[in-house]
Amino acid sequence: MSISLPPAQEHFIQSKIQAGKYRSAEEVLEILLRLLDEYDRYNLKWVEDTRRKIEEAVAVSNHTAPIDGETFVHQILERFQRSH
Template identity: 70%
Template sequence: MRINLTPEQEHFIQTKLQAGKYRSAEEILEIALRLLDEYDRSEAEWVEEVRVKIDAAVEASTHQPPIDGEMFVNKILERFQ
């Protein structure tokens, strides 16, 4: 696989290499890809957690009488004053 980098990306990698923390551009890319994978997994977990909370809220709402939207918003605003 061949990867083309922007001048800014090349400069970033060269700066990291010159600082001496990393041995090669490959090592930097390996770390970046690992972090991207962690980010993707974390995002997927967050989406699932939100989906579960929304489902729970929808289920709970079926057991509660409806409330007036304006009254609800006013109560929220009161809590922040």
């Protein structure tokens, strides 16, 4: 595979190699791809966790009496003030 990079990205990779931190562009790209994979896995986990928390909150709200917005905000402010 052959790829073309914008000059700024090429400079970034070359500066890492020149600093002696990495031996080659391939090594830099390998690390970048590994980090991208890690980021994607973290992001997927975050989405799954958030979806689960929303589903749990919806389930709880189905069994909780509704309150008006002013009361809700007041309760949050009270909880915030108690925590500080």
